[in-house]
Amino acid sequence: MKLWEIAHSRTGDKGNISNVSLIAYDIKNYELIKEKVTPEVVKEWFKDIVKGEVKRYELPQLGALNFVMYDALGGGVTRSLALDKHGKSLSSYLLDIDI
Amino acid sequence: MKKIRIGTGAGYAGDRLEPALELMEKGNLNYISFECLAERTIAIAQKAKLVNPNKGYNGLLEHRMDKVLPLAHKHKVKVITNMGAANPQSAVDVVCKMAEEKGIKGLKVAAVYGDDVLSKLDRYKDAAVWETGRPLAELDGIISANVYMGIDGIVEALKNGADIVITGRVSDPALFLAPLVYEFGWDLNNYDLLGKGTLIGHLLECGGQATGGYYAEPGKKDVDKLWELGFPIAEVSENGEFIITKVEGSGGVVNKDTLTEQMIYEIHDPSAYLTPDCIADFSNVTFTQMGKDVVEVKGASGREKTDTLKVSLGYKDCYIGEGEISYAGPGCLERAKLAAEIVEKRLALTNVKFDELKVDFIGINAIYKNSDRNYNTPEEVRLRVAARTKTKHDAEQIGNEVETLYTNGPAGGGGATKSVSEIVSVASILINRKDVEAKVIYKEVL
Numbered sequence: 001m002k003l004w005e006i007a008h009s010r011t012g013d014k015g016n017i018s019n020v021s022l023i024a025y026d027i028k029n030y031e032l033i034k035e036k037v038t039p040e041v042v043k044e045w046f047k048d049i050v051k052g053e054v055k056r057y058e059l060p061q062l063g064a065l066n067f068v069m070y071d072a073l074g075g076g077v078t079r080s081l082a083l084d085k086h087g088k089s090l091s092s093y094l095l096d097i098d099i
Numbered sequence: 100m101k102k103i104r105i106g107t108g109a110g111y112a113g114d115r116l117e118p119a120l121e122l123m124e125k126g127n128l129n130y131i132s133f134e135c136l137a138e139r140t141i142a143i144a145q146k147a148k149l150v151n152p153n154k155g156y157n158g159l160l161e162h163r164m165d166k167v168l169p170l171a172h173k174h175k176v177k178v179i180t181n182m183g184a185a186n187p188q189s190a191v192d193v194v195c196k197m198a199e200e201k202g203i204k205g206l207k208v209a210a211v212y213g214d215d216v217l218s219k220l221d222r223y224k225d226a227a228v229w230e231t232g233r234p235l236a237e238l239d240g241i242i243s244a245n246v247y248m249g250i251d252g253i254v255e256a257l258k259n260g261a262d263i264v265i266t267g268r269v270s271d272p273a274l275f276l277a278p279l280v281y282e283f284g285w286d287l288n289n290y291d292l293l294g295k296g297t298l299i300g301h302l303l304e305c306g307g308q309a310t311g312g313y314y315a316e317p318g319k320k321d322v323d324k325l326w327e328l329g330f331p332i333a334e335v336s337e338n339g340e341f342i343i344t345k346v347e348g349s350g351g352v353v354n355k356d357t358l359t360e361q362m363i364y365e366i367h368d369p370s371a372y373l374t375p376d377c378i379a380d381f382s383n384v385t386f387t388q389m390g391k392d393v394v395e396v397k398g399a400s401g402r403e404k405t406d407t408l409k410v411s412l413g414y415k416d417c418y419i420g421e422g423e424i425s426y427a428g429p430g431c432l433e434r435a436k437l438a439a440e441i442v443e444k445r446l447a448l449t450n451v452k453f454d455e456l457k458v459d460f461i462g463i464n465a466i467y468k469n470s471d472r473n474y475n476t477p478e479e480v481r482l483r484v485a486a487r488t489k490t491k492h493d494a495e496q497i498g499n500e501v502e503t504l505y506t507n508g509p510a511g512g513g514g515a516t517k518s519v520s521e522i523v524s525v526a527s528i529l530i531n532r533k534d535v536e537a538k539v540i541y542k543e544v545l
Contacts, residue, residue, distance in 0.1 A: 012365030015230060021363035048468045057369055061385055062359050068367045076230060078139050078524040079416055081457040081485040083465045093467040
């Protein structure tokens with residue numbers, strides 16, 4: 001099953017840091033995504049994009065996780081060579097993870 | 100109990116205007132705030148002001164105010180915006196002139212400034228630049244330095260009766276928190292209330308991103324009438340409790356999912372969202388659906404603000420040259436790969452210098468790059484080559500070498516485009532709060 005089946009996501013950017021939320025549609029699936037989608041899993045998933053560490057923050061009452069990914073935007077929104085300089089579409093790619 | 104209704108007029112510099120007009124007509128608003136100033140925008144505005152001292156404000160100011168001024172006046176909605184960018188004073192002159200031409204009388208317009216700290220940077224030569232970790236003294240080509248100010252200047256303007264407040268750089272949530280502090284007389288040391296008000300600002304500052312915009316996913320998250328997306332309204336009580344809603348009948352949706360996405364947007368530690376006015380804590384926030392498109396928000400709080408403020412420095416950084424060309428049909432990916440190899444070899448042969456080069460195959464790996472991934476044969480693919488250079492000439496060669504693939508091979512390349520951009524980048528330092536003082540001036544149309 002892909003994360004896309006049970007969760008949704010939005011990306012934000014600050015300088016060269018990207019943050020990606022992961023929100024369970026049904027809060028009953030929160031423990032499952034918390035167990036399966038560790039910072040290590042996310043770091044490995046984005047290994048060719050994210051050069052720095054990945055930190056995870058938990059919001060259990062909302063069924064949500066927040067992944068903060070450092071050195072993730074090709075030097076930052078203003079000077080990145082990427083087509084998607086803000087990393088907006090990383091959110092949808094996170095949902096492609098199989099769990 | 101007294102309640103204040105605030106709406107969002109714009110979530111970014113180029114946002115749609117109709118949702119703002121709808122809000123002023125039908126939203127029963129007390130305030131509408133337009134957030135129109137991205138990180139780099141003020142550096143570019145500063146450049147415009149250097150060329151013409153009467154410019155440097157948001158380029159859509161006149162376009163927006165042409166429709167906003169009559170409605171704000173008619174429905175008694177106060178307007179707060181950072182459309183002043185690098186020149187709030189000139190923006191005030193423009194707005195007053197427009198009001199006079201429209202026959203609007205009894206209007207007080209305020210400019211809030213003091214965010215330009217370029218002349219104070221001498222004191223911070225040793226300050227660490229966040230992006231490089233190196234001292235500020237080593238950063239060349241600085242053209243602007245604007246500190247993120249808090250609510251002080253806006254609150255002062257409202258206390259003095261301003262109907263329209265036009266600022267330079269202030270924190271985005273301040274555009275929404277300031278009227279609450281003014282209306283409810285919130286104590287500036289009551290960080291719990293300031294944290295609640297900051298969450299209101301954070302949820303509202305991106306406009307449609309709270310009301311089902313940037314959310315839709317056909318079959319999973321269906322949203323009505325996105326082409327008529329309504330912008331958000333916060334209805335706030337004196338104790339900081341609030342609901343988020345939108346104009347009835349407008350497009351979009353307000354639910355716990357849209358608001359959860361927006362609350363986490365651009366924050367790192369949810370328990371420590373640093374702003375000029377407080378450290379907001381969103382870690383215990385809950386959303387409760389009270390009715391169709393009506394969500395009650397509880398649980399935000401805050402702690403004492405820090406002694407420092409963030410400064411955005413705009414500096415002349417580099418050039419970026421880009422070129423793209425498409426291939427289709429059998430073997431298209433192989434031809435695109437050959438095209439990339441030709442461009443790279445041509446750039447080496449012609450001695451083009453670049454600091455970094457990026458080769459993307461759009462449709463394959465331009466957005467999501469993962470070396471483990473196997474791609475099926477695409478029906479079409481677009482090669483994109485981008486490079487960061489020190490000179491404009493070298494940047495131009497990137498697109499030129501893509502374009503010359505038209506006649507020089509591989510077969511079937513089409514739709515070539517090229518561009519060169521001079522890049523103003525943004526870097527950040529912290530400065531002492533004591534070095535910053537908001538200034539407010541007023542102009543009245545009698």
